[in-house]
Amino acid sequence: MKRQRLIALFVLGFLLFNYPVLSLFSVESVVLGLPVLYLYLFCAWGGFVWLLSRIVDAPEASASPRRGPAVPPTD
Amino acid sequence: MLQGSLILAVALAYLGLLFAVAYYGDRRADAGRSIISTPYVYALSLAVYCTAWTFYGSVGRAASTGLDFLTIYLGPTILAPLWWLIVRKMIRISKQQRITSIADFVASRYGKSAVLGGTVTVVAVVGIVPYIALQLKAISTSFTVASAYPNAAALTSAGGGAVPLVADTALYVALLLALFTVLFGARHLDATERHEGMVAAIALESLVKLVAFLAVGLFVTFGLYEGFGDLFSSAAERADLQALLTLEPSASVFGEWVWLTLLSMLAILFLPRQFQVAVIENVNEQHLKKGIWLFPLYLILINLFVLPIALAGMMYFPDGTVEADMFVLALPLESGQPVLALLVFIGGLSAATAMVIVATTALATMVCNDLVMPVLLRTKALRLQERTRLTGLLLGIRRSSIVGVLLLSFAYARLVEGHYTLVSIGLISFAAVAQFAPAILGGLYWRRGTHAGALWGLLAGFLVWGYTLPLPSLAEAGLLSPTFVEMGPWGWALLRPHALFGLEGLSPVAHGLFWSLLINGGLYVGLSFKTQPTAVEHSQARAFVDALPVSSRAAVWRGQASVTELRQLLQRFLGYRAATQALERFAESQGINTTEPGWEDAVPANAHLMHHAEQLLAGAIGSASAHVVVSSVVNAEPLSLAEVMEILDETQQMMAHSRELQRKKHALEEATQRLQAANAQLQELDRLKDDFISTVTHELRTPLTSIRAFSEIMHDNPDLSAEQRQEFLEVIIKEEERLTRLINQVLDLQKLEAEPMRLQVEPLSLRTIVNEAVQAMSQQMENASVVCTVQPPGPGPGTVEGDRDRLKQVLLNLLSNAFKFCDDTDGRIFVTLRGRANEVQVDVADNGPGIDREARASIFERFQQARPRARAGASGSGLGLTIAQRIILEHDGDIWVSSPPGEGATFSFTVPRAQASTPTDDPGPLGDGASATPDTAGSAGSPITSSDS
Structure with a gap:
């Protein structure tokens, strides 16, 4: 599961940071005082890293619940 | 504004700090308390990717081509998600195979080939040395700029070729870094090739360069300008700067963007220094989890101010008096911020030295392990194979390699001085490792x-x-x-x-x-x-290819299972005693006293025990199945396809074994059945023998009794009339004949059963034999008014192969049998011959009461009493049909009886035709009630007229 999400994220990154998506933002205008392309690149970059952190830090346990008890019972 | 000596002092102090940190890191590592065993240090050490190229060069490139400097950092970011798959695999493999460098990695994958390892080393050295040279040059240039500013001559000829060798700061930098690398990159030899002190220093350097760059960025943006808006709007007023804020919408620009992204993706994986910090120096692969997003975050931060600084530099130094590569340093100097400039210098120094140290360590390891040692070991004259301790030699080679690489880099830097920008050399290096x-x-x-x-x-x-x-x-x-x-x-x-x-x-x-x-x-x-x-x-x-699933099963049982569960598992497969013994042995090996009660609680349910249990089970049920059952109590690891295949393999083998067993069992059963049948047959034969004997004795006694009775009468009554005497003698003779017949038959049967019949086969006509047999019986039949008819009249159906006397015996037996049972008052017998393609069939039918279904089945057995009523005075031994059957079977013919209700019985037999038929047929015309001569002695062979029952 994690593996598939990571691969999907890789593909997303490839799309976000490449032609032709970049050309959409390559315009001579300013948003919040920042050039659009500059703003887009760093926002997308930050969003990408945020997604990445969410995926890798997600607990693996949800994918495969343990069958054995976590604590050895003492008998 | 900055004194050269001050800069030097600060730089030396900083390097001293690095030495201290590295020393401390190594000490802690020796003591087993690693200071780098945290994902944050790991992520910072990955930032060795950001060199002087990033620190100074990015601004230079941004000033000339705009945002495309970002590709070098976007590539690693885009690839970061796949690190979890690729780099984790590399880490696993490197730990399993004790890989020490990227050359080792490649050589190991392709059959531990020294040639390949050497080639990789050469490529890496040729590709990376210019890159190291650039770092040295960056340090000396930044030193010159910082100390000589604002001396324009020094700036334009920054690091120009006129500096004499002894005055070249780069030389001293190189030597200092060589010392550091020797001390912390080749301090001692270690199988894992890990250098904790060095990593600690690198992480610190990453922090310093980030802080320095952020500081100058913030100063430029918020000190020199009033924030991003102000800076960007000022820049937008200049057309040449406005162009830097967008991408030129042309295929070549975007093509370049894609290629550079791809290049940096490959570089982040395959640069020797990245391989060193990401794979070799990795303490725990779980650190990768944080590392793969902290590192891109680091890249964001260090790139945030590149474009603002570049724009500001372009606006502050519009006439090109300062190289764009040095804007980072020149801006604080220009605006009278010597402390900040000093920090920037230290930051640049950090970026450069970190790269140089790690790259040199990685290269030196390769040169030593994959280039020099293989050659030395193969040079027989040195007899290295015979030396037991090579540590000193190895360390010597390692240290010489470090010094060599750095001096080579320095020489290269002198050679190409002033010809390249930082970035272009960096990209060429990237392409080499790609x-x-x-x-x-x-x-x-x-x-x-x-x-x-x-x-x-x-x-x-x-x-x-x-x-x-x-x-x-x-x-x-x-x-x-x-x-x-x-x-x-x-x-x-x-x-x-x-x-x-x-x-x-x-x-x-x-x-x-x-x-x-x-x-x-x-x-x-x-x-x-x-x-x-x-x-x-x-x-x-x-x-290599199976590294992830394989190691996840062999290396670590990460989950915990209880001792009780494992014990139950072992008991199930090994039995109570063996399981207990195994547990006791394990506990003793762990230093637990098994004589104390409750010792089982003290056994740690750790990976060791699970591994032990798996091994024990593997002996019993095969390794694949053992792994599955142990994981069933440990954790629910999904089965890999390979594991399923292994289990299938084992199961298949077991099935083959069980099939073999079943086959043998089947064979045994068959043998048993055959034995039982043989036994039953023996018992039956025994019973038949008994019957036979009792029947024979009975049959013998009857004529004997009458002979004796008549003899006594004649003996006791001498005055008997001549007629009476004559009559009695006739009876005696008849009974005697009967007795003789019976004995002959018994002997005959005996002979047939004891040995294979010896047939005297010849081509013969069945018709002739039938005629002879009917003739032999004719007297008897005439006396009883029985009419015998042979059909069809005329010539017979051809010749058969057979023994004349035996076949005649068969016919006599069947005829006398028919004679015995035909109708009392109007007895009729029909003999019919039929010719077929391969055989001749003879039917002998009577008009008697017939034989019922049950009796027909056993009629050919000895002494069978098939028919209740026989013609008075006609009795037989019960052997005639048995003998007939045996003779016909010996002739490869067939014999059977049919008896439609109310029609009497018909005995039929067939005899195969002669192969080359030469009809010796003599069709003796024989009509109804053929006149016949009395059968006195019978024909040759067995002069017997047999009868049923």
Whole structure:
């Protein structure tokens, strides 16, 4: 599961940071005082890293619940 | 504004701090309390990727081409998600195989090939040395700028070639760094090749360079300008700067963007220094989890202010008096911030030294382990094989390599001084290490990749790289005729290094990368298909490609299981005693006193015990199944396909065994059945023998009794009349004849059963035999008014192969049988001959009461009483039909009886025809109630007229 999400994220990154998506933002205008392309690149970059952190830090346990008890019972 | 001596003092103090940190790190590592065992240090150490190129060069590139400097950092970011798959796999493999460098990695994958390891080392050294040289140059340039500012002459000729050797700061930097690297990169030899002190220092340096760069960025943006808005709007007023804020919408710009992204993706994986920190120096693969997003975050931060600084620099130094590469340093100096400038200098120093230290360590390891040692070990004259301790020698080689690499870099820096920007050299280095991509990525995911493919692909890619990238640079530096680049060698336009085979429109780096990777990858795949891997390659390929699932099962039982559960598991498969013994032995090996009660609670349910349990079970149920059952109590690891296949294999073997067992069991059962049948037959025979004897004795006694009775009468009554005497004597003679017949038959049967019948086979006519037999019986039949008819009249049906006397005996037996049971008052017997293609059939029918169904089945058995009522005075031994059957079977014929209700019985037999039929048929015309001569002695052989019952 994690593996598939990571691969999907890789593909997303490839799309976000490449032609032709970049050309959409390559315009001579300013948003919040920042050039659009500059703003887009760093926002997308930050969003990408945020997604990445969410995926890798997600607990693996949800994918495969343990069958054995976590604590050895003492008998 | 800054005194050179002050800068030097601060720089030395800073390096001293690094020494201290590294020393402390090593000490802690020796004490077993690592200070680098945290994902944050791991992430910071990955930032060794950001060199002086990032620190100074990014601004330089941004000032000339705008945002495309970001590709170098976006590539690693885009690839970061796949680190969890690729780098984790590399880490696993490196720990399993004790890999010490990227050259080792490649060599190990392709059958531990020394040639391949050496090749990788050469490529890495050739590719990386210029890169190290650039770092040295960056340090000396930044030193010159910082100390000489605002001396314009010093700035424009920053690091110019006029500096004499002894005055070149780069030399001293190189020597100092060599010392550091020797101390912390080759302090001692260690199987794992890990250098905790060095990593600690690198992490600190990453922090310093980030802080320094952020500081100057904040100062420029918020000190020199009033925030981003102010800065960008000022820049937008200048058309040349406005152009830097967008991407020119042309295919070549976007093409370049894609190529550079791709290049940096490969570089982050295959740069020797990245491999060193990400794979070799990795303490715990779980650190990767944080590392793969902290590192891109670091990249964001360090790139945030690159464009603002570049724009500000362009506005502050519009006339080009300061090289764009030095804006980071020049801006604080220009605005009277010497402390900040000093911090920036230290930051740049950090970026450069970190790279130099790690890269040199990695290269030195390769040069020592994969280039020098293999050669020395193979040089027989040195007799190294016989030396028991090579540690000193190895360390010596390692340290010399470090010094060598650094001096080489310094020499290179002197050679090309002033000709390159930081970035272009960096990109050429990237393209060099990108040549490892086919061999490594292929090696990680494609089992078929072979040594020949990897070696020749790498060599060819390296040659193309050299031809298309560094060679033209030499021309630019004036070391080679520029016509070489423009016209191609000897004027061959097709071989122009920047437009190989006429490919134009790409930047030199993209062009070189395309051709080198194409040829490299093409050869790798092509030759891999053409060549066969050796056994070692094969097993290494498996170890590499299957690294993730394999190690997850062999190395770590991460979950916990209870001792009780494991014990139950063992009991189930090994039995109570064996399980207890195994547990006791394990507990004792763990130092637990098993004589105390409750010792079982003290047994740790750790990976050790689980591994132990798995091994024990593997002995009983096979390793694949053992793994499955142990994981059933440990954790729910999903089964891999390979595991399923293994289980199937084992199951198949077991099924084969059980099939074999079943087959044997089946054979045994059959044998038993045969024995039982034989036993039953023996018992039956025994019973028959008893019956036979009692019947025979009974049959013998009857005539004997009457003979005796009549003899006594004659003896006691001498006055009997002559007629009476004559009558009695006739009875005696008849009874005697009967007795003789019976004894003959018994002897006959005895003979038939004791030995195979010896038939005197000849071609003969059944018709003749029938006639003879009827004739022999005719007297008897006439006396009883029985009419015998032979059909059809006329010639017989041809010849058969047979024994004349035996067949006649059969006919006599059947005729006398029919005679006995035919109708009392109007007895009739019909003999019918039928010719068929392969055989002749004879039917002997009577008009008696017939035989019922049950009796028909056993009528051919001895002494069977099939028919209740026989003609008075006609009695038989009960052997006639048995004898007839045996004779016919010996002739390969068939004999049977049919008896339709109310029609009497018909006995039929067949005899095969003669092969080459030569009819010796003598069709004796024989009509109804054929006149016959009395059968006195019977025919030759057995003069017997047999009868049923």
